[in-house]
Amino acid sequence: MRGATDPERRPRKDTWRERKGSHAMHIPDGYLSPSTCALGYAMAAPFWSVALNRVKRLLQTRLAPLLAAVSAFSFVVMMFNLPIPGGTTAHAVGMGIAAIALGPWAAILAISIALMIQALFFGDGGVTAYGVNCLNMAIIGSLVAYAVYQAIAGRAPIGSARRVVAGALAGYVAINAAAFAAGLEFGVQPLLFHDATGAPLYAPYPLSVAVPAMMLAHLTLAGLAEAIITAGIVAYLQRANPRLLQTTAMAAHDQASERERIAAAGGWRGTRPLWIGLGVLMVACPLGLLAAGMAWGEWGTDDLQNPEVRQQITQASGNIAPPEHVPAGMERLASLWTAPMPDYAPPFMHDPNFGYIMSAVIGAGLIVLIFVALSWLLGRGPRSRERSA
Amino acid sequence: MCDCGPSYSARRRHDGAFLDRLARGLARAMDHALDADDLARRDGLLQRLDPRVKLAGLLTLIVVAVFVKSLVVLGSLFLVAVALALPSQVSLPRLAKQVWLKVFAFTVLIALPAVFLVPGTVVARLPVLLWPVTLQGLRSAAFLLGRAETAATFALLLILCTPWPHVLKALRVFRAPIVLVAILGMTHRYIFVLLESAAQMFASRRSRMVGPLSPRDRRRVATATAGVLLDKALLLSTDVQLAMAARGYRGEVRLIDDFHATPVDWLALAGFAAVASAALWLQA
Numbered sequence: 001m002r003g004a005t006d007p008e009r010r011p012r013k014d015t016w017r018e019r020k021g022s023h024a025m026h027i028p029d030g031y032l033s034p035s036t037c038a039l040g041y042a043m044a045a046p047f048w049s050v051a052l053n054r055v056k057r058l059l060q061t062r063l064a065p066l067l068a069a070v071s072a073f074s075f076v077v078m079m080f081n082l083p084i085p086g087g088t089t090a091h092a093v094g095m096g097i098a099a100i101a102l103g104p105w106a107a108i109l110a111i112s113i114a115l116m117i118q119a120l121f122f123g124d125g126g127v128t129a130y131g132v133n134c135l136n137m138a139i140i141g142s143l144v145a146y147a148v149y150q151a152i153a154g155r156a157p158i159g160s161a162r163r164v165v166a167g168a169l170a171g172y173v174a175i176n177a178a179a180f181a182a183g184l185e186f187g188v189q190p191l192l193f194h195d196a197t198g199a200p201l202y203a204p205y206p207l208s209v210a211v212p213a214m215m216l217a218h219l220t221l222a223g224l225a226e227a228i229i230t231a232g233i234v235a236y237l238q239r240a241n242p243r244l245l246q247t248t249a250m251a252a253h254d255q256a257s258e259r260e261r262i263a264a265a266g267g268w269r270g271t272r273p274l275w276i277g278l279g280v281l282m283v284a285c286p287l288g289l290l291a292a293g294m295a296w297g298e299w300g301t302d303d304l305q306n307p308e309v310r311q312q313i314t315q316a317s318g319n320i321a322p323p324e325h326v327p328a329g330m331e332r333l334a335s336l337w338t339a340p341m342p343d344y345a346p347p348f349m350h351d352p353n354f355g356y357i358m359s360a361v362i363g364a365g366l367i368v369l370i371f372v373a374l375s376w377l378l379g380r381g382p383r384s385r386e387r388s389a
Numbered sequence: 390m391c392d393c394g395p396s397y398s399a400r401r402r403h404d405g406a407f408l409d410r411l412a413r414g415l416a417r418a419m420d421h422a423l424d425a426d427d428l429a430r431r432d433g434l435l436q437r438l439d440p441r442v443k444l445a446g447l448l449t450l451i452v453v454a455v456f457v458k459s460l461v462v463l464g465s466l467f468l469v470a471v472a473l474a475l476p477s478q479v480s481l482p483r484l485a486k487q488v489w490l491k492v493f494a495f496t497v498l499i500a501l502p503a504v505f506l507v508p509g510t511v512v513a514r515l516p517v518l519l520w521p522v523t524l525q526g527l528r529s530a531a532f533l534l535g536r537a538e539t540a541a542t543f544a545l546l547l548i549l550c551t552p553w554p555h556v557l558k559a560l561r562v563f564r565a566p567i568v569l570v571a572i573l574g575m576t577h578r579y580i581f582v583l584l585e586s587a588a589q590m591f592a593s594r595r596s597r598m599v600g601p602l603s604p605r606d607r608r609r610v611a612t613a614t615a616g617v618l619l620d621k622a623l624l625l626s627t628d629v630q631l632a633m634a635a636r637g638y639r640g641e642v643r644l645i646d647d648f649h650a651t652p653v654d655w656l657a658l659a660g661f662a663a664v665a666s667a668a669l670w671l672q673a
Contacts, residue, residue, distance in 0.1 A: 028492070029544070030536025031499075034456050052566075062630050064568060068575030069626035070619075075576070076583045077615050079414045101619065113569075113576055120556065121548055121577070122421065123488065123541055127448060128455050190507075190529075195458055197509065199528035202536075204503035232612020233619060241620050 025093070025175075025182050025214075025222070026118065027133055029126030031203045032185060033193045040132030040185075047139045048112065051105040067106065071113035074098055077229065078114070092222075095141035095178070096149070096171030096230035101237075101244050104146040111138035132185055136178040145174035145230075149248070158242045158249060164235045171230030172223045176215065179222070183207075183214035301326045412591040415584045422581065428549045433477035435550035439654040440559040446661030447547045453665045454539040459672035460528070463535040469664055470542040477550050488541045496537045500530035553577055558648070579625065583618055590614050 032040075056063050077094040094114075098107035112134045118124040125133045152166035187207030190200035203210065237244050303309040304326045314321045429436060435443055454466050474484055505515070509525030547556065557574050561567070594610060602610065 028537050029451055029455055029540030030533060034452065037455070062626070064572050064575060065626040065629040065633065068572050069579050069622040071576040072579030072583050073619050073622040075580050076587055076618060079418060080611050080615060097619065113572055116573065117576055117580065121553065122418070123544055126540060127451050127544055195528065197525055197528065199509065199525035200507060201458055201532055204507050204529040204533065209506065228608055229612055229615060232608065233616045236613050236616030240616065244623070
């Protein structure tokens with residue numbers, strides 16, 4: 001039989017054009033600065049640690065074989081080129097289906113391992129950029145996919161069409177979230193890293209170019225590929241092996257039970273740790289005053305006219321000076337709304353630390369009041385009346 | 390006969406091409422692995438070194454290539470990579486085919502617009518369109534291309550000159566968790582099992598195909614195959630777990646560490662360190 005793997009029929013020439021879609025998201029070595037790469041590893045490390053501990057506790061002796069099998073699956077799925085409406089093809093990453101079938105933590109590990117094999121063995125994605133690639137695809141991708149899937153699928157029956165739609169949207173949103181993160185990482189490079197002549201040392205495009213360029217490719221081709229593969233596999237599993245979809249559906253059920261348990265425990269007892277945490281955060285608010293410099297981009301019209309602040313803005317913006325005059329639109333809109341407590345400092349307070357704490361108390365109080373009002377309004381709905389009857 | 394669309398045979402060829410293309414991608418991955426394994430067992434400069442030395446040395450050079458801020462030093466590192474490849478029986482055409490052309494094709498798409506888009510001193514103008522070519526844009530594109538090519542060449546040398554199981558065991562030098570090393574090893578083996586399964590499924594589907602497939606059907610074939618693969622992967626993991634448990638596996642992984650560094654390995658390590666230090670010193 002002259003099958004698909006028949007060596008005589010196998011073209012020897014690699015056609016890089018076949019690798020479309022999310023290929024650009026596997027950031028190679030040399031596109032990001034060493035400090036960005038180090039930050040990527042540092043940010044990914046806690047997620048890897050938590051994921052490994054959680055998955056190890058749940059799976060015990062199943063950990064190694066299960067993660068290895070799903071990582072291998074993710075790797076193989078990344079090689080599937082799918083026909084996309086419009087006559088082209090693209091390949092998926094598989095982050096959506098991994099998060100739906102295994103849950104976010106196991107998916108983080110499985111995709112990280114698949115990415116490591118790709119980087120080390122197939123040269124797809126850099127070794128130095130591995131942490132950043134994992135942060136984008138394995139961590140952000142899996143967590144976003146899982147959250148979107150749970151939010152849309154809710155407690156719908158396993159065989160419902162809603163789960164297929166949820167799968168498609170989970171894959172689509174997840175890959176776009178990952179692409180957005182990659183766009184940000186590319187976009188900050190020229191701002192932070194350039195040589196004496198001003199030439200960018202790494203990815204050369206600013207945020208205004210890098211983010212739209214990444215998003216354009218992923219909102220269209222790669223996003224569709226991820227949506228198709230995720231929805232297709234969810235639909236297939238609904239028919240062939242619905243038990244696999246039960247794993248994360250059960251997790252949704254467990255979370256609902258947890259919410260019910262907290263609600264049943266009473267307002268104070270069930271939520272006591274949260275209230276204590278909120279109180280600690282309020283008291284810690286003035287820590288923000290210790291930070292040096294100013295928040296980039298949060299400049300007022302006064303700041304743009306103040307020579308000292310202008311100097312700080314120039315330094316923080318890679319030696320690009322702000323405009324000489326306050327932009328007309330900014331000036332017009334700045335006077336549209338005057339906050340009652342500008343800069344978290346009520347006018348009657350002289351001590352900024354106490355002003356910060358007061359602002360936190362007032363802000364948190366307003367939020368609590370809004371939610372109390374909302375819950376009172378929702379409590380007057382038909383379901384509530386049925387319960388009380 | 391209506392000539393408003395492609396003929397039946399043409400469409401059929403197209404559908405076959407779709408399945409062939411999917412299977413070809415999988416087969417290429419298997420080829421790459423077999424090829425690398427074959428080369429890693431030959432007698433060459435890098436092949437003779439202790440895998441731990443190779444891993445530490447080549448990874449250091451990759452990091453240095455990303456770190457340097459001088460084009461001359463970056464070019465010198467690239468020449469070091471070529472100089473390591475030749476006595477390791479990795480030919481220049483192989484490097485060109487497996488790394489340089491691929492990285493160039495991918496990177497040039499990103500680097501080329503930078504020549505015109507990065508603001509700076511104008512050194513020339515594009516004929517007809519009169520777009521300005523800036524010095525900073527040229528330097529930026531050269532950095533991007535140079536770093537990507539150099540780092541990818543070092544990474545390929547590591548993989549082509551070291552059997553994969555040895556690369557994994559050498560990861561222990563960097564204190565990689567032992568369970569991660571075991572999972573990576575198992576993943577590597579499962580990949581080939583699943584690649585083979587997927588290739589067989591596509592071959593079987595193609596042999597039973599009697600009519601053209603619409604794009605929707607093609608997507609269905611690909612996603613159903615992926616669904617079956619996920620199912621197979623999970624079944625495989627259960628079988629392997631039971632087999633491991635039957636052999637006494639209780640969740641603790643043990644690896645046999647049988648690497649022995651010789652004086653030549655220490656010398657090579659010193660060489661890698663010297664090249665890395667020189668690169669960093671020269672660009673300072």
